[in-house]
Amino acid sequence: MTETPALPALWPAPLADGTVHATVTVPGSKSVTNRALVLAALAAEPGWVRRPLRSRDSQLMSDALRALGVGIEETVSSSSAGSTNGAVGGEAWRIIPAALHGPTTVDVGNAGTVMRFLPPVATLADGDIRFDGDPRSYERPLGQVISALRTLGARIDDDGRGALPMTVQGGGALEGGTVEIDASNSSQFVSALLLSAPRFNQGVEVRHVGATLPSMPHIRMTVEMLRAAGAQVDTPEAGGEKNVWRVSPGALLGRDMVVEPDLSNAQPFLAAALITGGTVTVPDWPRRTTQPGDALRRIFTEMGGSCELTDAGLVFTGTGKIHGIDVDLSEVGELTPGIAAVAALADSESVLRGVAHLRLHETDRLAALTKEINALGGDVTETADGLRIRPRRMHGGVFHTYDDHRMATAGAVIGLAVEGVRIENVATTAKTLPDFPKMWTDMLAGDAGGSGTPGAGAGA
Incomplete structure (x- = not known):
């Protein structure tokens, strides 16, 4: 950097x-970059993230994924021959998925996407993953993600705080299933569960039960990016169910993603x-x-x-x-x-x-x-x-x-x-x-x- x-x-x-x-x-876009990094890291084959944001938040995300065992090769090219999006020059990161492992410590800084998107990823790792960050990160809401992951089968040690610092005891897999969550404080709670859901044994059904749901465009971004990576995502609002998302288990594809x-x-x-x-x-x-x-x-x-x-x-x-x-x-x-x-x-x-x-x-x-x-x-x-x-x-x-x-x-x-x-x-x-x-x-x-x-x- x-x-x-x-x-x-x-x-x-x-x-x-x-x-x-x-x-x-x-x-x-930070939001697109960090979602793309997570999806590429969980894919069944290598992929590309082109023209990513290089900033503190995206560096924290890439560093964390590297600590979990993911390969990230950074290159700069004048064009990207063979890209499904056409020839696109600029910076490009090749993401090489690997078996996720600990023990390691993830520094989230004060990045909401890192502190919320990566604990579900850590449940898929073999070994303990400790999450820590800036003092302000201890005050930011995380309890809904922690309790939801426990419902889905995760083991997490947070000393009852419902906040950072904490340790995810990765077991190499997560059962998944149906979970209710109150995402009134952040739409990232929903996105966090959806992004890793294709790798859960049962996938996931997330039901938002709070009074409000802010930043719906970010959830739509998550859903569209999941579908682009080959995931099956059902948002059954047409059937009268609102604020429900279902992600089926299955392999994510290594894609060539260009960041807006x-x-x-x-x-x-x-x-x-x-x-x-x-x-x-x-x-x-x-x-x-x-x-x-x-x-x-x-x-x-x-x-x-x-x-x-x-x-x-x-x-x-x-x-x-x-x-x-x-x-x-x-x-x-x-x-x-x-x-x-x-x-x-x-x-x-x-x-x-x-x-x-x-x-x-x-x-x-x-x-x-x-x-x-x-x-x-x-x-x-x-x-x-x-x-x-x-x-x-x-x-x-x-x-x-x-x-x-x-x-x-x-x-x-x-x-x-x-x-x-x-x-x-x-x-x-x-x-x-x-x-x-x-x-x-x-x-x-x-x-x-x-x-x-x-x-x-x-x-x-």
Whole structure:
């Protein structure tokens, strides 16, 4: 992984001195990359993951799989002859499945996909797999995954915490079967069980029993990627059963998967066009996708911009006028920090709804956004399930990130229009968006055609 240049503890967020006009190549999707890695590792034959995201979260996932015995060979090529997706250049990882084994320790960092997707994988290993991570990872909800795995036959030692650290006592297989789970706090609970289910003796039937289910697009992403890898997945909503998923046991195929650009990470750059009245083009924006970030086209258009999908990519144009919005973000909660930042600069009140689960993300995002925007002179109040934002004239100051990448990019968005904003620990953006500070300054200079990082995104 490329070393990140040293950054100041308080990074001065650049103030836009005019309209932004740039093409920004966004690196690959973290959500797609980490799902692709898990599916390839569990396949019956080698496969490829092309143009993956190279970031802290994806590195944690690949390191963990290597520790379990999976081979991952990293290459860079000008094209990929024989690819089922056509000739695709850039970085490519060849995944070579192997018998999973312990004992070993998996460092999850603070990556939700790693701490939730890999315990089911570890049940298939021969030996004990210990899971540990950053202090914040101990506070993030995991109990539903642990109890579900126990119901399916796993042995897990967590000292009764229902959280990290813990040890999965891998037995080389898992019986599987039917399980109920409350995924109200994270759709990743469902995806975690589905991804490994083809390798369970009975497969799995997952029944969500909670009152709400956030981020459904991410579950649809999991289902589509499973099917692409040869799994049989039944989602019987047509028969009246809602929030039920059935995965049959069977071999996963080694596929050639191309990672789309991370549409949620395009958010700050599209926001820059909206705020400054400029135009930002994001190449390779897919015409069809399960990524939640695709909702930005609708949301930012309602807030005052316009967009068009062209052969060059998504072309987004702002007018410099930003309108408030009343919007349910339950399916696209990860977009909340960036939308809140834009809303703080709008000409009318905004209400962001359906995101109570954000209190359990990398940080309590609702409390953090309220505190940091208000510290700059904004007017944000928490509601039971979101935020109410009344625009006010803001001033400079320190914008704290709480080791949360989306807090850092939200602060940078505000800094475009508010002089003197300094971002504490902007380096935390490396979690999913390597080289963000350089991409940001290049965009403002009108030259952000590449991220400077292998694995810049391409449509799948």
